[in-house]
Structures are given as structure tokens and as C-alpha cells.
Amino acid sequence: MSVIGCKQTPTQSASHQDVLKDLLTQKTFKSVPEAIENTVEPEPEPPKPYKAPDIWQHIAQNLSFEQTPHPRLKTRVEWYLSQPEYLLTVNRRASPYLYHIVKKIEQRNLPLDLALLPFVESDFRPLAVSQQSAVGVWQLVDATAYHFGLQSNDWYDGRRDVLASTDAALSYLQYLHKTFKGNWLHAIAAYNTGEGRVKAAIKRNRAAGKSTHYWHLKLPKETADYIPKLLALSYLLKHPQTGFKRPNLNNTPSTTMLDVGQAFNFGVLAQLLDIDKQKLHDLNTGFLRHQSPEQGPHKILVPLSEKALMQSPFYREQFSRSYSVKLNDTLYGIARQFGTSVKKIKQLNNKQSNLIRVGETLLINRANLNRSLTVDYQISPYLEQQAIPKKPTIEHHHTIVSGDSLWDLSQHYQVPLKDLLDWNNLQAASILSPGKVLILHLPSQANPQPKAHTNEPSYLDVLEGALQLKEVPKTNQPNLPPD
Known part of the structure; x- marks a missing residue:
């Protein structure tokens, strides 16, 4: 089995052409007997990290994923080199949080390469939303966020909270790392596309006697490009002499x-x-x-x-x-x-x-909380905000059929997954049995089928839609009233 090892690699020197030449030659991975392939290899003792006064230098000196030459990796390196200012731009969004993310990763003894995932996932945009309704810098979907302890309600969405979502994402990655027997590339691919698809790809290759190394798995195009983006960024951080610009950021917290x-x-x-x-x-x-x-x-x-x-x-x-x-x-x-x-x-x-x-x-x-830090909007006309009225609902029953999933049902009926779980006393990982009846509380004037809005929505309508995983407001915040 080709397991991605963790080894400490200091910053190296290489020219632009040297990098592209090195990454063009693809290694051949031989098939490995199944008995050996299923063996859980012991985790190496994490090396003592290098320390550096600049956090990007600190990250670069402690990157540990092995770089396997491959044409897809070369393609991503070329793209980054065509955008030499990329990391300088994205770093401006990341700078208030990066120190804390690095510390959280180090406290869990995880590879520091994981600190690059928010850049690959979302270009470090806290309000980013994918077509699959994944939200935040770590691009977490509602079911995963709920399963790993993130809160979500009318007032707060933990997926958009950079540091809270970091804790959930790292817990999810640790789970996947264990699930895929210590293979970080399999785990990160599963983070992007789901563990079911990666397991199925591994099973197909194993049945055909092929290598199960990441480069040999047949995965969706997005996932096939996902790992090369991460490894290319890692490679260029360790080789800034190629012309790829590495930001300068003090290795101290600014927040x-x-x-x-x-x-x-x-x-x-x-x-x-x-x-x-x-x-x-x-x-x-x-x-x-x-x-x-x-x-x-x-x-x-x-x-x-x-x-x-x-x-x-x-x-x-x-x-x-x-x-x-x-x-x-x-x-x-x-x-x-x-x-x-x-x-x-x-x-x-x-x-x-x-x-x-x-x-x-x-x-x-020692906390000495002797004053209120809130405003009563209902008695302060100067600061009053409109409350969203509670909508009347009717109870609707849905009989499970083969192929139904909690996520699909929450999308079909346009209800938050958390509400669907609470109404039926279920967990995010619960298995649905055909014939079982689920209870849903739907707006009384609404048809159970999703219905498109014909009028331009207000901000509160857009916010409500975001909470139900349709979309998020396009602006960072509504216009704030004066205090």
C-alpha cells in the first residue's frame, strides 16, 4: 500500500523549470495483496515542529505530505505560477484566523498541511456557498456540521464561524483518517466527495487488482483536481524561489x-x-x-x-x-x-x-458580570428590529421508500435538517428503513412540494432561505441600525 507519510521537510531551492520537470514524471504503483493492504500501519511519532517568526514560513517548514510526481500536479503548479499573487490576496482574508487554526492543528498532532485546506476549499471566504449548499471556509454541509457539534439556528450558523467550523472540520478529518486506515489522501478526498465514493473507488481497484493509491482511483473531476490543488500549493510554499509569492505574517495572534x-x-x-x-x-x-x-x-x-x-x-x-x-x-x-x-x-x-x-x-x-450587554429591541423604538412572525404549520407524514435520505428529504421539503431530526428523534447518521413514517411540520399555506418565489425577496426572506440551506445573503451583513 502506498501510504502518504508524514515527514518533516525544510524549505528547498528549485527553479521554475526544475519544479515542472520534477512533477512531470509519474511513478508507477504496483498492486498490493489485499491482506497487506488492509493492515493498519502504526502512526509515526509526530516530529517536533520547526519554529519560525513568520507563520507562513512556519507552515512551509512543517509541511509533511509526500509529493508524488504526476501530470495533474504539474497542471495545478502551472496554474498557481500563473497567479503569483494568489496567496497574498487570500492571506488578507485569512490573517485574523490563521494563527489560531495552526495552533488547533498542532494541538491535535495533525499534519500542518491541513491548514491549507480552507484555501483550497473556499479561497478562505467565510460566506462561501457551494452548489451542494456547503458553507464557510471549510465548506461543511449541514449534516456534517450538525454531527460534529456545530450549532445552527435563526441567530447563528456555526459553519460561517471560522474557528468553530475549524474544530468541526478537524474532528471530521480525524474520523476520516481513521476510517481510511491512516491514508491522508484518501481521507482528504473523502472530505471533498464523501467517504462512500472513495470506498467504492478503492473497492473497484482492489477487485481489478489495481493499485488503490489516490492517483489511480476513479473519482469525480472536482475531487480528482482537489488533491492536486492542495499538493501544488504545499509544493510551492516549500519552493518560493519559483516566483510564487509567500505572504509575510507574524507568528503571533492579532485577534x-x-x-x-x-x-x-x-x-x-x-x-x-x-x-x-x-x-x-x-x-x-x-x-x-x-x-x-x-x-x-x-x-x-x-x-x-x-x-x-x-x-x-x-x-x-x-x-x-x-x-x-x-x-x-x-x-x-x-x-x-x-x-x-x-x-x-x-x-x-x-x-x-x-x-x-x-x-x-x-x-x-475572574468574571464579574454585573451589567446587561444586550438591547431590548421591543421597548427601544430607536433600535427596534422587525421580528419574524412564527408561521402556522400542519403535520405532514412522509413514508420512507428505498433510496430516501435525511438530507434529500430536508431539501425536498425545504426544512432544516436539524428540525427533521428533532421532529423524529433521529441522529444525523440514522439509517432510514423503507415503510417508516416521518413527521414533518410544514407551513399550513404551503404545498409539500417546493415552490419557487415569484416576488423579489426581502432581506429577512433571504436570511430565512439561507437558514433552510437554499442560499445565503449576498452581502456580508445587512445595513446595521445606529446604536
């Missing part, structure tokens, strides 16, 4: 995740943090309205370093308490007592050393 601890209004929070409200919206595209859901999530990415956030008046007021240093106290002991860290105490108090004095007053990280 910080703040757990507000309660429902919040974007305008109120932006004012308290002295941050532009629209910038706060742009960083947190998972939130669909001006306020967070009452039941959460209440975590928000703010355009401040951790130190700047902790020294802001808002943080000092809402998320800290005073502590008077006692005899024999140490910063380490105080940090353990309050469940925080020495680093955070020093940042909060702008201390350069660990020295403290008896009687000294320190600020300690």
Missing part, C-alpha cells in the same frame, strides 16, 4: 477569543471595547443578527491581542476582581487559587517580573 459569558449586542460590546462595530461583525460571520443567541454561543473574536484585551477598561471591569497580596503569596500560588495563569495575571497588571509585595493589590481574571 483574541473572548468568552463574554452572557448574551451580547454587537453595538454595545463594540462601544465598550472601543472597536468598530462593523469590524466586529466581519470577524464573526457566524452571528446572523445584531445580538448573540440568548442560550449561546457567547464567544466572539475581537481584533485585539490578548494583552491589549486584558488591559482594556471593559475587561478590567467585567472580567477581573481585586486581590490583596498576603504573606507567603506567590504569583504561581495565586494563579492556582483562582484557576488562571501567571502569564495572565502579569498581563492584566502590566507586570514584567514575578515580584509581588505584601499588601499589593492585584487584578485577577
Whole structure:
């Protein structure tokens, strides 16, 4: 079996012509006996990563997928070389999030090559929507997002939340990696086209005595081009001498995740943090309205370093308490007592050393939520927003026939998959048995068959359609009312 290994490769030097010549020669993969092919090979011990002050250099130095010469890979390299500014442009969208994504990947001991997937999937567009209704930088469909814990409701769509969707996507990739016995190229192909298609392609090749290496599998054209895009980008990052421009981005976070601890209004929070409200919206595209859901999530990415956030008046007021240093106290002991860290105490108090004095007053990280951060739109005519009225529904019964799937039914009846699961006490992975009756709650004035709209929809209609996986609003955000 040809398993894609993980090996540490430093940045190499190569000319444009050298790269294309190297990638043109295709290797031949011999058929492997099935008994050996099904053997689960042990995972190699992850190497200690290189460290670099620039995050793109850090990524390039730690890329580990092997580069197998192939004409399709050469074609993708040529395309990237014809767009030498590509990564500079896309990096502007990725820069607030990339440090956090890299850290999440490293914390799970996964290959750093996975940090390139959002660029291949969506050109790092948080609002991207595919023809198959996959959403966000990681292009997750509703069923996958739900299965791996992403929330979705009228107020929030976790697929559009860059960092929340990263957690779900990495969990999905880990599952696929295990499913395909440690073969990362099979796992990533399945991420793009579904594990069923990749398993079927492997089964066909195995039955015909052919190699099951990714390059020999018969897959849909989109997937056949998908892996070469990833490997070509990886190759050029390691060979910037070819003329492909690698961005410069400090390997430090420029944004910080703040757990507000309660429902919040974007305008109120932006004012308290002295941050532009629209910038706060742009960083947190998972939130669909001006306020967070009452039941959460209440975590928000703010355009401040951790130190700047902790020294802001808002943080000092809402998320800290005073502590008077006692005899024999140490910063380490105080940090353990309050469940925080020495680093955070020093940042909060702008201390350069660990020295403290008896009687000294320190600020300690501890939530002190003593004010509401929301706006009651129903009693504030200046900020009032239109509420979407609850539509009357009727109960509709659908009898399962062979070939039905939960996803297809949610699309057919234009209802969120989560609602379909809740109405019938099902899980996303539930198997439908022919003859079983499903319950659906459909608008009373609507025909169960999908019906096209004839009038130009309002923004709220478009938003509702997006929540039902038809499309998403074309603009990043609606025009926000003044606070």
C-alpha cells in the first residue's frame, strides 16, 4: 500500500523549470495483496515542529505530505505560477484566523498541511456557498456540521464561524483518517466527495487488482483536481524561489477569543471595547443578527491581542476582581487559587517580573458580570428590529421508500435538517428503513412540494432561505441600525 507519510521537510531551492520537470514524471504503483493492504500501519511519532517568526514560513517548514510526481500536479503548479499573487490576496482574508487554526492543528498532532485546506476549499471566504449548499471556509454541509457539534439556528450558523467550523472540520478529518486506515489522501478526498465514493473507488481497484493509491482511483473531476490543488500549493510554499509569492505574517495572534459569558449586542460590546462595530461583525460571520443567541454561543473574536484585551477598561471591569497580596503569596500560588495563569495575571497588571509585595493589590481574571450587554429591541423604538412572525404549520407524514435520505428529504421539503431530526428523534447518521413514517411540520399555506418565489425577496426572506440551506445573503451583513 502506498501510504502518504508524514515527514518533516525544510524549505528547498528549485527553479521554475526544475519544479515542472520534477512533477512531470509519474511513478508507477504496483498492486498490493489485499491482506497487506488492509493492515493498519502504526502512526509515526509526530516530529517536533520547526519554529519560525513568520507563520507562513512556519507552515512551509512543517509541511509533511509526500509529493508524488504526476501530470495533474504539474497542471495545478502551472496554474498557481500563473497567479503569483494568489496567496497574498487570500492571506488578507485569512490573517485574523490563521494563527489560531495552526495552533488547533498542532494541538491535535495533525499534519500542518491541513491548514491549507480552507484555501483550497473556499479561497478562505467565510460566506462561501457551494452548489451542494456547503458553507464557510471549510465548506461543511449541514449534516456534517450538525454531527460534529456545530450549532445552527435563526441567530447563528456555526459553519460561517471560522474557528468553530475549524474544530468541526478537524474532528471530521480525524474520523476520516481513521476510517481510511491512516491514508491522508484518501481521507482528504473523502472530505471533498464523501467517504462512500472513495470506498467504492478503492473497492473497484482492489477487485481489478489495481493499485488503490489516490492517483489511480476513479473519482469525480472536482475531487480528482482537489488533491492536486492542495499538493501544488504545499509544493510551492516549500519552493518560493519559483516566483510564487509567500505572504509575510507574524507568528503571533492579532485577534483574541473572548468568552463574554452572557448574551451580547454587537453595538454595545463594540462601544465598550472601543472597536468598530462593523469590524466586529466581519470577524464573526457566524452571528446572523445584531445580538448573540440568548442560550449561546457567547464567544466572539475581537481584533485585539490578548494583552491589549486584558488591559482594556471593559475587561478590567467585567472580567477581573481585586486581590490583596498576603504573606507567603506567590504569583504561581495565586494563579492556582483562582484557576488562571501567571502569564495572565502579569498581563492584566502590566507586570514584567514575578515580584509581588505584601499588601499589593492585584487584578485577577475572574468574571464579574454585573451589567446587561444586550438591547431590548421591543421597548427601544430607536433600535427596534422587525421580528419574524412564527408561521402556522400542519403535520405532514412522509413514508420512507428505498433510496430516501435525511438530507434529500430536508431539501425536498425545504426544512432544516436539524428540525427533521428533532421532529423524529433521529441522529444525523440514522439509517432510514423503507415503510417508516416521518413527521414533518410544514407551513399550513404551503404545498409539500417546493415552490419557487415569484416576488423579489426581502432581506429577512433571504436570511430565512439561507437558514433552510437554499442560499445565503449576498452581502456580508445587512445595513446595521445606529446604536
